Amino acid sequence: MSLKPINDILGILEQQAKWREDPFQLLIQSWAEIVGTVAAKHSRPLSMQRDVLRVATSSAAWAQNLTFSRQALLVKLNAKLSMSLVDMRFSTAGWQKSKEVSQPQPSFLPSEHPSYLGDIHNYSTVSKTTEQNANQAFESWSRIRQARSQGLPLCSQCQSPTPPGELQRWGVCALCSVKQSSNNI
Ligand SMILES: [Zn+2]
Incomplete structure (x- = not known):
């Protein structure tokens, strides 16, 4: 028996452990892969309630845009992350707030000089x-x-x-x- 299958199994177990830890974190990590890098810049998963994923978008146009392709996105999400989501809701609500959270604070202040x-x-x-x-x-x-x-x-x-x-x-x-x-x- 070679090492490779063992590594594969370990990889799968690791993935499953991660999934159990926090499926939502895994979803956030895979988000760009699922919606594409451009759409990922204009959308951010906010929460998962029951089987509905709430996603914040940078504009109403992006909310509309992604709503049109939500069926395809649901299929991709459920397949990739072994989830059973039934719907996605896109809205500009929460975009500003989640954006602020992800911005790093400046590490150097003039007063520190x-x-x-x-x-x-x-x-x-x-x-x-x-x-x-x-x-x-x-x-x-x-x-x-x-x-x-x-x-x-x-x-x-x-x-x-x-x-x-x-x-x-x-x-x-x-x-x-x-x-x-x-x-x-
Ligand atoms: Zn001097």
């Missing part, structure tokens, strides 16, 4: 300089730093006012930390 001073206005000023050359951008950044210097702690190296976040991160200001690391090379 060591140079952040708590003033969004300066960020737009800095970003306007990106079209100029790097030196000009650096100069205007320095000017902004100087303009905001009141009340800031001083860098122990160059005695210039420094955002507390930079001192926390590097012990010195951002400029001195760059100088230090380039001296070390």
Whole structure:
């Protein structure tokens, strides 16, 4: 007996275990395969109640579109996932909500940056300089730093006012930390 049939059997058992765990999750995973990648972008299974599958769609047109092909989709779904669904209901209700849930949260906030001073206005000023050359951008950044210097702690190296976040991160200001690391090379 070769290993392959055993692996096949294990695969089937795994699949069945998954199915018992949560048939709805399996349905969501196979959704694009069943409706096609384009339709999958505009539809999302919401819930399964009794033998009826509720699906949210991005627009009324997509709800109509998929309603027309629901018989074919039911056959595919029942065959692929060994289910016994009898109907599918498509509606735009719940689309927005389920979309929000699936969107990943931004992992980086400006306020987490060591140079952040708590003033969004300066960020737009800095970003306007990106079209100029790097030196000009650096100069205007320095000017902004100087303009905001009141009340800031001083860098122990160059005695210039420094955002507390930079001192926390590097012990010195951002400029001195760059100088230090380039001296070390
Ligand atoms: Zn410094």
